[in-house]
Amino acid sequence: xxxxxxxxxxxxxxxxxxxxxxxxxxxxxxxxxxxxxxxxxxxxxxxxxxxxxxxxxxxxxxxxxxxxxxxxxxxxxxxxxxxxxxxxxxxxxxxxxxxxxxxxxxxxxxxxxxxxxxxxxxxxxxxxxxxxxxxxxxxxxxxxxxxxxxxxxxxxxxxxxxxxxxxxxxxxxxxxxxxxxxxxxxxxxxxxxxxxxxxxxxxxxxxxxxxxxxxxxxxxxxxxxx
Numbered sequence: 001x002x003x004x005x006x007x008x009x010x011x012x013x014x015x016x017x018x019x020x021x022x023x024x025x026x027x028x029x030x031x032x033x034x035x036x037x038x039x040x041x042x043x044x045x046x047x048x049x050x051x052x053x054x055x056x057x058x059x060x061x062x063x064x065x066x067x068x069x070x071x072x073x074x075x076x077x078x079x080x081x082x083x084x085x086x087x088x089x090x091x092x093x094x095x096x097x098x099x100x101x102x103x104x105x106x107x108x109x110x111x112x113x114x115x116x117x118x119x120x121x122x123x124x125x126x127x128x129x130x131x132x133x134x135x136x137x138x139x140x141x142x143x144x145x146x147x148x149x150x151x152x153x154x155x156x157x158x159x160x161x162x163x164x165x166x167x168x169x170x171x172x173x174x175x176x177x178x179x180x181x182x183x184x185x186x187x188x189x190x191x192x193x194x195x196x197x198x199x200x201x202x203x204x205x206x207x208x209x210x211x212x213x214x215x216x217x218x219x220x221x222x223x224x225x226x
Contacts, residue, residue: 036147037144039144039150039153042140042144043090043091043099043153044091044097046083046137046140047084047087047088047091047101048099048104049133050081050084050087051084051101051102052103052104052133053080053130054076054077054080055103055111056129057080058073058077059111059114059115061073061074061077063114064122064126065123066174068179068180069174071182072167072171072180072182075182075183079163083156083160090150113125123174124174127174130167130171131172134164134165134168135168137160138165141157141158142157145157145158145161170182
C-alpha cells in the first residue's frame with residue numbers, strides 16, 4: 001500500500017513540475033506573439049502612416065531652404081520608402097495580401113497648410129507636424145517590437161522606434177531655431193549655420209500646441225484602431 005502511495009505521489013510531483021515548466025515558458029511565448037497584437041493590421045496601417053511621412057518629406061525637400069532640414073527630410077523619405085516596400089513584401093509573404101499606400105483624407109488640410117507656407121514659417125510648421133506624426137507612432141512601434149509574431153518585424157519596429165525618437169529631437173531643435181547635423185548620404189554632413197535659422201525661435205515655439213497635431217492626429221488614430 002505504501003508503495004502505491006509513493007508511486008502516485010511521484011506521478012503527481014512529476015505533473016506539477018511539468019505544469020511549472022509550462023508556466024515558466026509562458027512569458028517567452030507571449031513575447032513571440034501577443035494575441036492582442038494584430039500583426040497584419042499593424043503592417044497595413046504603418047504602410048499608410050509611412051506614406052504620409054514620405055509625402056511630408058518630399059514637400060520638405062522641395063521647399064525648405066535649410067541644408068540640414070533638407071538632409072533630414074531626404075533621409076526620412078529614403079528610409080520610410082524602403083520600409084514601406086519591406087512591409088508590403090511581408091504582407092504578401094505572410095498574409096497573401098497587400099496594402100496600396102494612401103494618405104488619409106483627414107491629413108489633407110495639413111498638407112494644404114504646408115503648401116501655403118515658406119521660409120521659417122514652413123520649417124517650423126513642418127517640424128511640428130513631423131514630431132507629432134512620430135510621437136503618435138512610437139507607442140505602436142513599442143508594442144510591435146515586444147509582441148509581433150515575426151522576429152524580422154520585431155527588429156524593424158525596434159529600429160523605427162529608436163530612429164523616430166532621435167528624429168523628434170532634431171525636429172524640436174529646428175522649432176527652437178537651433179542647427180542640427182545630419183548625414184547627407186554621400187559621406188558628408190549638413191549643418192545649418194545661417195543666422196536666419198536662429199532668429200525668431202521663441203515666437204514660433206509659442207505657436208505650437210493644438211495646431212501641431214492638426215492632420216497628423218488622424219494618421220495616429222488609424223494606428224490605435226486595433
